[in-house]
Amino acid sequence: MAPLFSRLKTLLSRDVIISSLTARDVRFPTSACGTGHGSDALHKDPNYSAAYAVLTAASSNSEGGSLYSGHGLTFTIGRGNEVVCAAIKSLEPLVVGRSLVDIFTDFASFWHSLTCETQLRWIGPEKGAIHLAVAAVINALWDLWGKIECKPVWELLSDMSPEEIISLIDWQYLSDAITKDEALAILHKQYPSRRERVEDLKENGYPAYITSAGWMGYSDEVVEERLQSALKSGFTKFKMKVSRDLSVDKHRCELIRSILGPNVPLMMDANQCWDVDEAIAHMTALSVYKPLWIEEPTSPDDILGHAKIGRALRPLGIGIATGEHCHNRVMFKQFLESGAMDYCQIDSCRLGGINEIIAVLLLAEKFKVPVCPHAGGCGLCEMVQHLMFFYYICISGSKESRLIEYADHLHEHFVHPVTVNNGCYLLPTSAGYSTEMKKESVEEYSYPNGPAWTKTIS
Numbered sequence: 001m002a003p004l005f006s007r008l009k010t011l012l013s014r015d016v017i018i019s020s021l022t023a024r025d026v027r028f029p030t031s032a033c034g035t036g037h038g039s040d041a042l043h044k045d046p047n048y049s050a051a052y053a054v055l056t057a058a059s060s061n062s063e064g065g066s067l068y069s070g071h072g073l074t075f076t077i078g079r080g081n082e083v084v085c086a087a088i089k090s091l092e093p094l095v096v097g098r099s100l101v102d103i104f105t106d107f108a109s110f111w112h113s114l115t116c117e118t119q120l121r122w123i124g125p126e127k128g129a130i131h132l133a134v135a136a137v138i139n140a141l142w143d144l145w146g147k148i149e150c151k152p153v154w155e156l157l158s159d160m161s162p163e164e165i166i167s168l169i170d171w172q173y174l175s176d177a178i179t180k181d182e183a184l185a186i187l188h189k190q191y192p193s194r195r196e197r198v199e200d201l202k203e204n205g206y207p208a209y210i211t212s213a214g215w216m217g218y219s220d221e222v223v224e225e226r227l228q229s230a231l232k233s234g235f236t237k238f239k240m241k242v243s244r245d246l247s248v249d250k251h252r253c254e255l256i257r258s259i260l261g262p263n264v265p266l267m268m269d270a271n272q273c274w275d276v277d278e279a280i281a282h283m284t285a286l287s288v289y290k291p292l293w294i295e296e297p298t299s300p301d302d303i304l305g306h307a308k309i310g311r312a313l314r315p316l317g318i319g320i321a322t323g324e325h326c327h328n329r330v331m332f333k334q335f336l337e338s339g340a341m342d343y344c345q346i347d348s349c350r351l352g353g354i355n356e357i358i359a360v361l362l363l364a365e366k367f368k369v370p371v372c373p374h375a376g377g378c379g380l381c382e383m384v385q386h387l388m389f390f391y392y393i394c395i396s397g398s399k400e401s402r403l404i405e406y407a408d409h410l411h412e413h414f415v416h417p418v419t420v421n422n423g424c425y426l427l428p429t430s431a432g433y434s435t436e437m438k439k440e441s442v443e444e445y446s447y448p449n450g451p452a453w454t455k456t457i458s
């Protein structure tokens with residue numbers, strides 16, 4: 001029996017079960033009054049939202065209240081939230097009544113039981129609203145586990161042995177690209193030096209780039225003001241949105257480069273707005289502004305298209321970044337194996353939560369593609385910090401070419417929001433996955449009956 005699992009059995013008896021699962025539809029009116037927050041070429045009016053899953057755990061033998069609660073979420077940009085909340089409710093019979101010890105000591109089987117339930121899998125499999133719902137539930141379980149162990153999730157993961165980490169993954173569909181032995185070798189390589197990297201993180205944090213200075217809907221004045229303030233607070237790397245309109249993009253590039261200078265790293269994000277050949281033509285025209293990468297240049301499902309764009313743009317010094325809409329490990333496997341992705345942008349709740357994300361982090365390491373996770377949104381920064389700290393400590397062993405995205409929105413609604421100082425994420429110390437939202441925020445922004453919405457609607 002692995003040490004972590006025996007310790008878990010001393011902390012919890014088998015009769016501690018999941019006693020309830022609720023889904024709350026929490027939406028923030030970020031697009032109200034045409035603020036432009038979060039907007040891009042295709043998503044012009046996002047209302048950043050969380051399909052918020054709350055799990056409670058209690059002893060099945062007592063009348064008493066719950067012992068623990070875990071909070072998880074998946075990110076949507078508004079109306080889709082109702083579909084994901086309904087999908088979370090559909091998972092309830094697979095979750096409520098299950099023993100926590102059974103779940104955590106064979107987490108891969110539990111994960112598989114959610115993604116492969118014989119009738120629900122038809123509306124995926126492992127994609128779309130049902131997979132987002134799995135992510136919310138799995139994220140809530142990790143938050144719960146961290147709280148039981150009194151550790152932030154990055155630390156819970158980084159204290160696991162390579163074998164324990166491997167046991168979290170559902171290996172189905174992966175064996176042609178990475179074997180368990182190869183994954184173990186990656187983890188064992190970094191094992192002896194884990195402590196050094198924890199110390200480094202405590203001292204220096206982890207470098208971030210900022211997105212929220214360059215949303216599509218911002219006026220020139222707002223872009224300028226936000227860039228200046230980001231520079232002042234210590235950011236040194238930036239991302240801007242690009243669109244189908246080349247003259248608008250050139251104008252914004254001129255503006256942004258005039259403020260940042262020619263050499264500050266600048267990323268561009270097209271949010272899927274071009275066909276493959278259009279992407280090549282558009283980015284060739286923007287190459288004078290020296291973007292480090294072009295993100296989501298075309299359909300997120302078009303692996304061969306990304307490969308073609310990459311072949312055309314790499315000679316111009318532009319890499320291909322994608323992944324925020326890449327819905328499962330099988331898609332990532334193909335992107336990585338075919339050289340269609342230069343920066344791997346896992347999303348903390350597009351994939352089915354931490355268990356599947358670890359599989360992708362290991363795949364990316366095997367194919368030597370740096371991971372720069374998608375964040376921002378609502379609660380994504382809170383989650384990805386744990387994933388990147390774990391990735392650095394246990395898998396990559398290096399910060400080179402690997403950045404965490406940061407956007408400056410909605411952190412105030414979380415009980416333990418991220419702390420970013422001088423352009424770097426700092427190590428979180430509170431137990432769990434940083435996913436718990438403030439009760440008053442959940443009430444205020446519950447859709448459609450929370451005061452924030454009744455005021456807007458009436």
Ligand SMILES: C[C@H](O)[C@@H](O)[C@@H](O)[C@H](O)C(=O)O
Nearest residue numbers: 038039040043046211375376
């Ligand atoms: C609608 C959203 O804000 C997206 O524009 C955002 O997630 C973006 O793609 C990003 O990379 O941060």
Ligand SMILES: [Mg+2]
Nearest residue numbers: 269295296324
């Ligand atoms: Mg993006």
